[in-house]
Amino acid sequence: MSSQRPTLADVAATAGVSVSTASLAFSGAGPIAASTRERVLAAATELGYSGPNPLGRQLRSGRSGIVGVVVGDALRRSFRDPVSIQVLDGLVGTLGEMNLGVLLIPGPTDPAEPPVDPLVLSAAMDVAVLLWGSGVEDPVLGALRRRGVPTVVVEGVPEPDVATVGIDDRAGMADAARHLVDLGHRRIACVSLPFDRARGEGIVAPERVGEAVWQVTRRRFEGMRDGGVEPVEIYETPASLVEHGAAAGRALLDRPDRPTAVLCQSDLLASGVVLAARELGLAVPGDVSVAGFDGLDLPWLAPDVLTTVAQPLAEKGAQVGRAVAQLLEGNHPDPVVLPVELRVGTTTGPVPA
Known part of the structure; x- marks a missing residue:
């Protein structure tokens, strides 16, 4: 035996088996007796052999073992959002069971930046995941299509060449809108x-709603209308963060003609509106009702408990992982749409007298 690093051939010779049999012992696949596998692994331990070179295995299989996850925003913002974290947790847990790694790819933080990260164009990946949907003629999806990378779009529009996993957020937002209407509210603002x-x-003109490119935003506006609400004002935010909700709340509520209710497209935005109402000395829901979307546990908002539309965040991530598995097997999974549920908390009540 040479003084160089031991090879799989060395292990096979020591165990008295062929190299192909030794390879099967390490891969855990194929017809091999348990006693033979134990003999190969014992020989490997004796020789100090740690296993086949992963790069060589990837080259032989034609796969990288990596799933590229495009988060659609700066990572520093995404990791402040419990929605992103819980979906990623469900996804990574499912991929880990398949021995797949994850490459996180951020989105641009400035419109002046290129819309497609260089990693999308060049990084090795077996499947790509667009975590927060795609818009009309999405440049990231276009780049992945040109590379021929199988793709899962989360909360996007079903298309023949991509797998999609989403939630029935339009119906959920309609339920939240009807809840406010049933309480007597007519002057309802939206934080989007x-x-x-x-x-x-900032506050945007109502006609701009039709210009919304991102599908999640569009569907939740459509859900409001399905529930009978035409917002009296719309405040667009740059991200789903508490501070942006607070800025929206101050702009909408610090005025004599304030709305009686604010329907927000995320729970973090809604919690920011609640904090702004507190700052302004307004009672929630006595002076203004606030509802959100996501179903997050926000103990720091106590004693308030948000009225919200709850979505199955971890299960959504797990479903994305299952779609990845089907694409790797050469199958095209059917679109998945998960149900959501209106949960009435303490932040909505009858319209003020």
Whole structure:
């Protein structure tokens, strides 16, 4: 035996088996007796052999073992959002069971930046996941299509060449809107997620709703209308963060003609509106009702408990992982749409007298 690093052939010779049999012992696949596998692994331990070179295995299989996850925003913002974290947790847990790694790819933080990260164009990946949907003629999805990378789009529009996993957020937002209408509210404002990669901030004209490119934002506006609500004002935010909700709340509520209710497209935005109402000395829901979307546990908002539309965040991530598995097997999974549920908390009540 040479003084160089032991090879799989060395292990096979010591165990008295062929190299192909030794390879099967390490891969855990194929017809091999348990006693033979134990003999191969014992020989490997004796020789100090740690296993086949992963790069060589990847080259032989034609796969990288990596799933590229495009988060659609700066990582520093995404990791402040419990929605992103819980979906990623469900996804990574499912992929880990398949021995797949994850490459996180951020989105642009400035409209002046290129819309497609260089990693999307060049990084090795077996499947790509667009975590927060795609818009009309999405440049990231276009780049992945040109590379021929199988793709899962989360909360996007079903298309023949991509797998999709989403939630029935339009119906959920309609339920939240009807809840406010049933309480007597007619002057209802909306705090929205970004319309597009420009990530504008401030009150926008109602006709701009039709210009929203991001599908999540569009569907939740459509759900409001399904529930009988035409918002009296719309405040677009650049991201789903508490501070943006607070800025929206101050702009909408610090005025004599304030709305009696604010329907927000995320729970973090809604919690920011609640904090702004407190700052302004307004009672929630006595002076203004606030509802959100996501179903997050926000103990720091106590004693308030948000009225919200709860979505199955971890299960959504797990479903994305299962779609990845089917694509790797050469199958095209059917679109998945998970149900959501209105949960009435303490932040909504009858319209003020």
